[in-house]
Amino acid sequence: MAKLYIVGIGSGKREDLTIRALECIDASKVIVGYTHYIKLIEDLLTGKEVYQTPMKSEVERCRAAIKYVREGLDTAIVSSGDPGLYGMAGLILELDSSIDIEVVPGISAAFLAAASLGAPLMHDFCTISLSDLLTPWEVIEKRLESAALGDFVIALYNPKSHSRVTNMERAIEIISKYRSPKTPVGIVKNARRDGEVKTITTLENINYDDIDMLTTVIIGNSNTFIKDGYIITPRGYNI
Amino acid sequence: MAKLYIVGIGSGKREDLTIRALECIDASKVIVGYTHYIKLIEDLLTGKEVYQTPMKSEVERCRAAIKYVREGLDTAIVSSGDPGLYGMAGLILELDSSIDIEVVPGISAAFLAAASLGAPLMHDFCTISLSDLLTPWEVIEKRLESAALGDFVIALYNPKSHSRVTNMERAIEIISKYRSPKTPVGIVKNARRDGEVKTITTLENINYDDIDMLTTVIIGNSNTFIKDGYIITPRGYNI
Numbered sequence: 001m002a003k004l005y006i007v008g009i010g011s012g013k014r015e016d017l018t019i020r021a022l023e024c025i026d027a028s029k030v031i032v033g034y035t036h037y038i039k040l041i042e043d044l045l046t047g048k049e050v051y052q053t054p055m056k057s058e059v060e061r062c063r064a065a066i067k068y069v070r071e072g073l074d075t076a077i078v079s080s081g082d083p084g085l086y087g088m089a090g091l092i093l094e095l096d097s098s099i100d101i102e103v104v105p106g107i108s109a110a111f112l113a114a115a116s117l118g119a120p121l122m123h124d125f126c127t128i129s130l131s132d133l134l135t136p137w138e139v140i141e142k143r144l145e146s147a148a149l150g151d152f153v154i155a156l157y158n159p160k161s162h163s164r165v166t167n168m169e170r171a172i173e174i175i176s177k178y179r180s181p182k183t184p185v186g187i188v189k190n191a192r193r194d195g196e197v198k199t200i201t202t203l204e205n206i207n208y209d210d211i212d213m214l215t216t217v218i219i220g221n222s223n224t225f226i227k228d229g230y231i232i233t234p235r236g237y238n239i
Numbered sequence: 240m241a242k243l244y245i246v247g248i249g250s251g252k253r254e255d256l257t258i259r260a261l262e263c264i265d266a267s268k269v270i271v272g273y274t275h276y277i278k279l280i281e282d283l284l285t286g287k288e289v290y291q292t293p294m295k296s297e298v299e300r301c302r303a304a305i306k307y308v309r310e311g312l313d314t315a316i317v318s319s320g321d322p323g324l325y326g327m328a329g330l331i332l333e334l335d336s337s338i339d340i341e342v343v344p345g346i347s348a349a350f351l352a353a354a355s356l357g358a359p360l361m362h363d364f365c366t367i368s369l370s371d372l373l374t375p376w377e378v379i380e381k382r383l384e385s386a387a388l389g390d391f392v393i394a395l396y397n398p399k400s401h402s403r404v405t406n407m408e409r410a411i412e413i414i415s416k417y418r419s420p421k422t423p424v425g426i427v428k429n430a431r432r433d434g435e436v437k438t439i440t441t442l443e444n445i446n447y448d449d450i451d452m453l454t455t456v457i458i459g460n461s462n463t464f465i466k467d468g469y470i471i472t473p474r475g476y477n478i
Contacts, residue, residue: 015259016259017257018258019253019258084354085360087361089358089361090358090471090472092358097469097471103353105249107344108350111323114323115342116342118332119323121323122323122326123374126364126366128363143391145389146385146388149385150385150386151378151381152382227332227333230332233329235329236374237297239333
């Protein structure tokens with residue numbers, strides 16, 4: 001029976017792929033993915049059938065991948081970052097949990113951005129997606145409140161799109177109720193990809209024009225500081 | 240000038256290393272790490288100087304790595320998972336941010352465990368370390384309360400050690416104030432390593448004997464469900 005590999009490709013740059021991700025792409029006859037991510041790994045896809053769809057057709061994409069496997073073709077469905085966080089693993093399993101699957105973990109955007117910023121995560125942290133396409137905005141607000149209250153380092157995914165331009169400003173407004181305006185903030189666009197743009201600033205000085213759909217924003221906790229161009233959240237070692 | 244690579248090795252199995260992690264280990268003359276993690280990659284270390292220390296000597300280990308670099312030797316300090324989450328990146332930068340460093344991201348334990356469980360993360364999630372060696376227990380309790388209140392999927396790191404046997408039970412007591420006793424829980428020991436042991440259960444049925452220092456515990460949110468031996472947190476697609 002054929003197998004479905006649900007593969008995280010991290011940034012999409014070869015250096016951020018794991019050995020297992022490469023093996024599974026290599027072993028697959030068909031590669032399924034969002035057009036933009038397929039483009040990032042196109043040099044790996046010679047001789048393979050490629051099924052690509054634009055954004056917002058996730059369900060169609062997953063159904064196609066399952067169909068290829070049911071027809072006997074080993075298939076990889078690729079997500080940027082990790083497929084188990086805002087990726088395709090859940091949707092595949094919701095649609096069909098009886099085929100042979102393997103989830104291949106990848107480096108999620110918070111970790112890609114963090115590596116470029118120094119060490120902003122380090123301690124207890126959370127991810128919050130600001131996309132209200134699939135999640136009611138009240139749920140997102142409640143998560144922002146709770147995360148700020150708990151003094152988590154916060155990584156914001158999908159901070160802005162063409163249709164959602166104010167979610168990011170509203171999120172910062174909520175977090176600012178609980179945190180100093182001097183709290184370090186790291187903004188990384190295209191983390192670890194060609195054309196990466198990185199900004200280190202503070203809650204009170206965020207320039208919202210620095211932020212788009214390909215950006216990850218990391219907000220420090222009450223102990224996070226900036227030093228020599230790095231954002232550092234101390235773990236608590238006595239040094 | 241020599242360079243310090245701060246490298247995440249994921250599970251430590253070759254398949255979970257990224258291409259960049261392999262390149263940086265290969266390029267280093269000296270490898271520094273906790274004895275247990277060095278053992279996981281020892282086949283990569285032929286001909287290299289290895290500086291290893293037992294647990295709880297993190298500061299000594301980081302100082303040693305910095306010293307090697309200052310002596311002109313390219314050095315890699317390795318952490319399991321990602322070096323920027325409960326790893327060595329922060330401590331290195333706190334000690335010395337003037338040497339040439341590169342943080343190489345790796346797959347953190349929550350993602351390794353999630354890949355084995357199906358798709359338990361998928362939506363907004365947080366990590367909380369239950370180790371109170373460096374963090375006051377009151378701070379940990381506050382984070383548990385906030386994360387439960389915000390309906391985050393929760394990944395618990397360092398759930399138990401010889402000296403901390405009741406933290407895990409107390410954590411579950413707190414989370415249970417906010418979540419149904421039927422909430423799915425995944426317990427993965429040695430995720431994606433040889434001898435992995437995986438248990439899928441519910442909040443009310445956790446067997447604390449399944450949990451030790453090498454275990455990651457993932458607790459679902461209010462929508463998480465179990466299906467055909469997988470834990471799945473839906474993203475919210477209409478299917």
